[in-house]
Amino acid sequence: MKKFLVFLLIFLISLFLVACNQEEQETANDSSKKEETASETKSNETVYPLEVKIYDQDGNEYVQTFEKAPERVITNNPSSTEMLLELGLKDKIVGILEPDNKITGKYAEDFASLHSLGDKMKVSREVIVGQEPDIVVGRSMMFTDERLGTIQTLNDLGINVYTQTASHIKLNPKLTAVIDDVRTLGKIFNVNDRAEEYATELENRYQKIVDKVNNMKSxxxxxxxxxxxxxxxxxxxxxxxxxxxxxxxxxxxxxxxxxxxxxxxxxxxxxxxxxxxxxxxxxxxxxxxxxxxxxxxxxxxxxxxxxxxxxxxxxxxxxxxxxxxxxxxxxxxxxxxxxxxxxxx
Structure with a gap:
């Protein structure tokens, strides 16, 4: 009888130890998975300070340093506004220049609710600076002393600039430069997941047309x-x-x-x-x-x-x-x- 009790006690202790070991292993696995998930999430986050190369209308290079995601944005053309809207950044747009043409379709309501700073040919640098933007985004040709101010002038006032790569006519950009702009804006504003999703969608559309034309052209x-x-x-x-x-x-x-x-x-x-x-x-x-x-x-x-x-x-x-x-x-x-x-x- 005593031997039986001893064996039973040893058996119960073994079961307890096995159960504890399994619990510890599951806890470790859960922690590992959480760490992996956190790592994946972290890998999609922009690491600041971030340096971005941009170009003026003459092809001169400037480096813009972003210490954090901009909170106040001015855009100087419809396409830059539309890209920011697609990236879910409407609330950060504090001013736009009046579009040359009436905006219709999916963006019409958003444009109507944004603050217009006036005609692009009349808006001065002082109006732009008065809005206290962190960044001005748009067509490179607009960044001159006669219009919004040069890139250097705005930088000297503590305002970053992003000129659309697709707008650099003298550098003869490809259509894919638009997709590059989407990804770069995603990095600047730390919305990389949405930017990558949108960029991939555009790449697929573009490649479908390229394949179609290549198969059918003379x-x-x-x-x-x-x-x-x-x-x-x-x-x-x-x-x-x-x-x-x-x-x-x-x-x-x-x-x-x-x-x-x-x-x-x-x-x-x-x-x-x-x-x-x-x-x-x-x-x-x-x-x-x-x-x-x-x-x-x-x-x-x-x-x-x-x-x-x-x-x-x-x-x-x-x-x-x-x-x-x-x-x-x-x-x-x-x-x-x-x-x-x-x-x-």
């Missing part, structure tokens, strides 16, 4: 002009510059080449016949509304130009200034639209 590039302000009464128009910068890469991605280099104004039907573009991309703008409303109808019906390739093949495609000429994610909407129109859905 060996010969089609010629294209980007037409603005067509006057149906006089038959005159202008061509916007699509021979450099982001817009050139958009055409190249679609296997298009500009029929004329640079911006050209006061062109006529004779000019259009001489250029003989395969594609006309007609760019609408609010300031040209009176001209735009009858433009495409007149082009298709004018007897003098019926042998122009774009007219004969019904290849006039309409877009808007902000969708084609700004430096943000709308460019991918335009890319998809044109790819579907030229190569079919």
């Amino acid at each position: 060996d010969k590039k089609l010629t294209a002009i980007t037409m603005v302000r067509f006057d149906s009464k006089t038959g005159t128009f202008s061509v916007f510059n699509s021979s450099e910068g982001l817009q050139r890469d958009l055409l190249d991605t679609l296997n298009l080449v500009p029929a004329v280099e640079g911006s050209v104004g006061d062109l006529t039907y004779e000019s259009l016949i001489s250029m003989n573009p395969d594609v006309i991309i007609y760019i609408k703008a609010d300031r040209n509304a009176e001209f735009d409303k009858n433009a495409i109808e007149t082009l298709y019906s004018e007897p003098l130009i019926q042998n122009v390739s774009a007219i004969k093949e019904k290849r006039i495609y309409e877009t808007t200034y902000d969708d084609f000429m700004d430096y943000g994610t709308r460019i991918f909407d335009t890319l998809e639209m044109l790819a579907n129109e030229i190569y079919g859905k």
Whole structure:
């Protein structure tokens, strides 16, 4: 009987020790998992101070140092505003410049609720500084003494600047520069997860169009002009510059080449016949509304130009200034639209 009790006691003690060991192991595993999760979370956090290289309109490099995520932001164009909205940063935007064109669609309500600082051609550096921003974000061409102040001037006043990589015309950015801007803004504002999600979405859209065009394009590039302000009464128009910068890469991605280099104004039907573009991309703008409303109808019906390739093949495609000429994610909407129109859905 005593032996039995001894064995029973030893057995119970063994069970207790095993149970304690299992509990300790589970606790250790849970701690390890928590540490791994914390590590993963931490790896997606921006480490400050953060240094970011930016460029002015002449291609000069500046280094911006961020000690923490900016809390007060001013944007100088619609595309930079829209990117910040997509990254969930609306509450940090303390001022925008008045858009050239009425904002419609998904961003309209947000834009209407943001504080406008006035016309981009009239807003002074003093107005910008008066808003006490931590950072000004947008198109590089706006950072001059005549407009918002140079990058150096703003830096000297304790204000950081982020110039959109996609807006550096002289550096001939690719469409993917827009995606780079999304990721960089994600780092600056410490919203890396959302930025990566959005950037990946844009990359997938872009690659889908690239694959489509590569599979369907001919060996010969089609010629294209980007037409603005067509006057149906006089038959005159202008061509916007699509021979450099982001817009050139958009055409190249679609296997298009500009029929004329640079911006050209006061062109006529004779000019259009001489250029003989395969594609006309007609760019609408609010300031040209009176001209735009009858433009495409007149082009298709004018007897003098019926042998122009774009007219004969019904290849006039309409877009808007902000969708084609700004430096943000709308460019991918335009890319998809044109790819579907030229190569079919």
